[in-house]
Amino acid sequence: MSRIGVAFDKARADGRAVLVGCMPAGFPTVEGSIAAMTAMVEAGVDVIEVEIPYSDPVMDGPVIQKASDIALAGGVRTADALRIIEAVAATGAPVVTMTYWNPIERYGVDVFARDLAAAGGTGLITPDLIPDEAAEWLAASDAHGLDRTFLVSPSSTDARVAMTVDNCRGFVYATAVMGVTGARAQTSDAAPTLVSRVRAVTDLPVGVGLGVGTGAQASTVAGYADGVIVGSALVRCVLDASSEAEGLAALRTLSAELAEGVRNPAR
């Protein structure tokens, strides 16, 4: 079992959900992103999702777009992202990677899988790669022992949920709303239904993302899902801060609040 699987099993045994926190690699700088992700781990984030920035992130809302733009403008490259993954993995927290397909295809799918595994990454979330187009990634992830997280959506048919889940390893990513990343005032009504549809066809843990930004929302989602995935709200802590120290402090505060939330699942 992968390290992600171990984290989910442990959380399940403790009667709580796993907290997954996302941050773009190289935002605001390479060193700054390592410091941010380390702070998140220290403040209670269980799993770090490192997003490799891409110029055309169609599944991301304005906050992560802006952070990605800053990282790319700063010159971050895929090789830098792999070094960041290695540094964050050294904290002991499982690190999952997320990126759009073109940077990986350009790097070379098998070479990327090899280098990601060597850096200590556990696997990859692919927001714009569906299993239908993923033959090369299925082979490379098998060859290098990496997890595969494809997305399921409220609009997915039962047949597509089953097919997608069948191709996942590690955990399944359920998108809570029809939309892009970004914190929202209300958590989704569609998410619990989607999670139960996924559970009907798999024992894999299910993480829910899109729109979670507070401890209370984390608690709500932890009530029906195995993992709570938070991105934009954490990124905003750094984006809105006037200094690195202020950003890290805000990140610690929010991470701790979210960690508290996943430890008190709403029932």
Added chain:
Amino acid sequence: MSADALAPVAGSQPDSAGHFGRFGGRFVPEALVAALDELDGAWRTAIADESFRAEFGALLRDYAGTPSLLYEARRFSAKVGARVLLKREDLNHTGAHKVRNVLGQALLTKRMGKTRVIAETGAGQHGVATATAAALFDLECVVYMGEVDTERQALNVARMRMLGATVVPVTTGSRTLKDAMNEAMRDWVANVDETHYLIGTAAGPHPFPAMVRDFVRGIGDEARQQCLDLTGALPDAVTACVGGGSNALGIFHAFVPDEDVRLYGFEAGGEGVATTRHAASITGGSAGVLHGARTYVLQDADGQTLESHSISAGLDYPGIGPEHAWLHDTGRASYLPVTDAEAMAAFELLCRTEGIIPAIESAHALAGTVTLAPKLAAELGREPTIVVNLSGRGDKDVHTAGDYFGILDKEH
């Protein structure tokens, strides 16, 4: 439209998942798959349905003004050294071939029971065409346009608003066409139940490339017959400009099985493909994934999309429709770059010889034809006949051309 219109052309169909060889497919968020499947089903049902064809055909004839003329440009021909026949898509309602696509997709939107259309636009031509169809079909219309482009093309922004559309300036990324397309995709993911994304070219995830091509293929179906009627033979070559590539596919499609007819797509070479300032995705790019399909893309060593450049806003896009990528790989069509300067010289030549102001996009096809004609004449040992897709009119480009030629009074 005749009964056999929209019948499949041999050797031009993607597989059932939308792959043209190694290109095409669907590289999209799972959230969009249901909508793409719905669209695929609606399109396949519609093109097999006599009533849809009749309705589409009547709209093209009575509203858009097609079939467009095939005009023998004698004075231009004499300068070029070829018998040049212009497919006058510039005379269509809204001034370009794009009206064919938007009418087809707007009809489909109605059939799917959707009430809202969204579109991306660069120069504003597709936005205007979409706003036009939305007005005609009483659909809500939102057009995403890069902030840079809304400033460059303020007149088209006003046209869209006059037609009842909401224009949303996009402030992310490079604030141009590719970012407008990203933003339209994001809107679609969030509002897919009631919204159709009316993509403006033969690009994007399956079924868009094949579907858009089918809606614009009348250009080539008409031109092929018109050329036979006029000259008694097929042309030696068919030429078109290529940005995303819908006008080129529209005119190429009918000729693909005619092996003796050479097909040429002219890409925007900007300041030259040896510089970084161009939009020639095939000549100067490499295979990658952009906006939902695998195709040729302008990208850096890490797969980040590069900004394109062309004097023609309609060709200023860092990708190309996947069917073109495939036609390039198979060798059935040839893709060559045309610089800004070559395009503007041909623009002026057509103005002065024929009294026709072409779109700067179409001027790339004319410029490519100027270069091609003597080579083809030498190869064939006679004057070649070349059909050129004059895909749009140049009214929208008068300011750009005026600037370029330095003929504007200073206070303007």
